[in-house]
Amino acid sequence: MSEMRVLGKEGDTKVTWDADNWEEVEAAEATFDRLTKKGYRAFSVKKSGDKGSIVTKFDPEAEKIILIPPIVGG
């Protein structure tokens, strides 16, 4: 089961999908596309400590994707 964690004000929201279930894949992809269009950055990550990689296109085979809101200077 793959998952997407979207960071937000009330903590992260988890979206899961089974790569063999096209409805779940479509729903997850729609969320991914909607947020990346709003400026969210997506990172495909694996085990702890492993360096993630930026993704710009939804990958249904990804283990875990983390979406972070736009970063601004403080």
Add this chain to the structure above:
Amino acid sequence: MCPTYTADPGGTGGTYRSSAGTAGRTWNTWATHNDSTASAHSTSAAWTAWSEGTVSNATPINYDPAYYIPVHQTPKQLEAAAEASRQRKEKREQANARAEELLRSMLTQEQQDQLNIMSAFIIETELRKYRIRRGRSTNVDELDGSGKVVARLCAHPREGVPNADTMLAQMLMLQTDEAEFRRIANISVIR
């Protein structure tokens, strides 16, 4: 001590009179910056009036109804407000716990130990070493080879996410696009 407020019968809907004692009248003056002539005063005059207690007996107060906060609520209203506050606190704690769990799932054991001991963890990019401290702003330190802080960086998610989520976002950005993070961040060089 909270004063009571009653609508001024001859008023225009936005005027109230205080019926409380000295403490209440003083509070009224401080809160509304008015004096006995109902003219707006500067903040410093209001402060003087408050600290010296030099307030007349019946002080007309003009309130913008949009900003009027009722000081007396029914027991039911108080109970509802307390419950709403409790729920907000619970939501915040749950959000923080989830963020902490997610952050720790992305750290090595060494980084988790660092987080436990010094409320910070260290990451290394191709070019530099950084320490990410707990917090939201100016919490990223650039370290030199000896571990000395040479610069402080401030960049965080635009949304007010839990601090652990901020730290995760900073780590992911630095690891994957250090140049962009440094371009966005406000950087203070430590001399």
